[in-house]
Amino acid sequence: MAFxxxxxxxxxxxxxxxxxxALLQKAATAAGPCPLIVDLGCGTGATMRAMSGLLPxxxxxxxxxxxxxxxxxxxxxxxxxxxxxxxxxxxxxxxxGATMVTASALLDLCPAYWIADLAVELATRSLPFYxxxxxxxxxxxxxxxxxxxxxxxxxxxxQQGDKGLGAASGPEAATHAVELFDAAGFVVHxxxxxxxxxxxxxxxxxxxxxxxxxxxxxxGCEATKTWLQSRIAAIAKGACxxxxxxxxxxxxxxx
Numbered sequence: 001m002a003f004x005x006x007x008x009x010x011x012x013x014x015x016x017x018x019x020x021x022a023l024l025q026k027a028a029t030a031a032g033p034c035p036l037i038v039d040l041g042c043g044t045g046a047t048m049r050a051m052s053g054l055l056p057x058x059x060x061x062x063x064x065x066x067x068x069x070x071x072x073x074x075x076x077x078x079x080x081x082x083x084x085x086x087x088x089x090x091x092x093x094x095x096x097g098a099t100m101v102t103a104s105a106l107l108d109l110c111p112a113y114w115i116a117d118l119a120v121e122l123a124t125r126s127l128p129f130y131x132x133x134x135x136x137x138x139x140x141x142x143x144x145x146x147x148x149x150x151x152x153x154x155x156x157x158x159q160q161g162d163k164g165l166g167a168a169s170g171p172e173a174a175t176h177a178v179e180l181f182d183a184a185g186f187v188v189h190x191x192x193x194x195x196x197x198x199x200x201x202x203x204x205x206x207x208x209x210x211x212x213x214x215x216x217x218x219x220g221c222e223a224t225k226t227w228l229q230s231r232i233a234a235i236a237k238g239a240c241x242x243x244x245x246x247x248x249x250x251x252x253x254x255x
Contacts, residue, residue, distance in 0.1 A: 005070055008043045010204050015104065016050055019132050020191035020246045027130035027248050028054035031100040035059040038098045040087060041066075041106040044073045047132065048080075051102075062094045066164075088165045090117055100128045105244075108135040108159060108173040111166040115177050119184035119249070126251040129181065133193055135159065137171025138243030139212070143234060147227040154221035155212050174245035186249035195242040205235050208242070 028051050031037055035055050039047050042063040052059075060079040064087065065071050071082045083094050087110075095101065101122060107115060122129050137159075139152045159170030169176050174190070182188050197205050213228040 003043070005044055005073060007207060008046065008070070010207060012046050012049075014195050014197065014201065014204060015046060015133055018193045018195050018244060019050060020193050023130075023189060023191045023246045023248050024050065024132070025054055026189065027051070027100070027102070027128070030128040030130070030248065030250055031055060031059070035100060036062070036098050037100045037102055038062045038064060038093065038095055040064050040093070040101060040103040041109075042074070043067075043070050043104075047102050047104045047130075048074075050104075050132075062098070064093065088114070090114075090121060093121075095121070095125060095127065098125075098127060100130065102130045102132075104131070105133045105135070107131050107177050108170055109163040109165075109168050110173065112169050112172075112176050112180070114165050115169065115173070116180045116184075119177075119180045119186070122249075123184040123186065123251060128251060129186070129249040130247070131177060131249075132246045133244045134174045134177065134247065135171060136174045136243040136245050138194070138241070140241040141231065141234070142239045143237075145227070145230050145234065147223060147230075150221055151212060151216045151224060151227055154216035154219040154224075158215040158219040174247070177247055177249075181247070181249040186251055189248045189250070191246050193244040193246040195240070195244065197240040197242070199236050199238070202235050205240055206232055208240075 042065045048061050062081050062083055063074055064083045066086055068084050071084055076082050137156045141148055156171045160168055178188050178190055209228055209231050213224040217224040
């Protein structure tokens with residue numbers, strides 16, 4: 001489920017703008033006065049950067065990712081430790097002593113069983129969980145073009161394929177996560193965090209559209225090449241919305 005650093009860098013400003021600010025602040029508060037945060041699927045550290053100005057001084061981070069090249073872009077030291085490893089092996093996640101667990105743009109890549117197991121583990125440890133930017137399956141473009149609905153449906157089917165841990169939850173992840181953490185006893189807060197992209201974000205839109213078209217074609221959608229060309233041509237006068245959901249799950253004592 002690794003992604004190129006160039007893609008993560010390109011999407012980070014849109015992610016930062018899309019995150020629900022009130023939920024982000026609430027998550028920072030829930031991390032406690034002496035935060036030790038475990039960031040799952042951390043990539044190059046976008047969640048850490050998004051939260052850094054909201055946390056008290058001396059916050060510590062354990063950055064967990066399966067891609068050592070992404071981890072290498074994070075400066076270790078000053079409270080930051082790097083933990084390469086398989087996210088599928090939850091028993092080996094470095095959770096001891098943590099005050100919060102975070103993840104961004106991760107849950108839709110994970111199977112429902114993985115999310116359920118994580119909910120149970122974090123409930124056992126009474127650890128809050130902040131999961132931002134979970135793709136919810138909604139994509140809209142203006143102006144609308146022929147093929148939008150078919151491509152979106154095919155892309156969403158592709159998102160439920162195996163991303164490294166088994167059949168992914170894809171666009172159902174946000175709903176699954178709320179239900180599973182609620183069932184595990186958490187008090188769950190959620191908020192929309194959609195990308196709102198305009199002509200000024202052309203480079204991101206082109207990369208996004210190319211990825212969508214490739215995935216849709218792999219899922220059996222025809223005429224994605226024509227759709228892609230038309231969509232790229234429409235960027236200059238159009239807009240794009242990609243749905244995401246942010247979630248903060250608080251154990252009962254922290255709610």
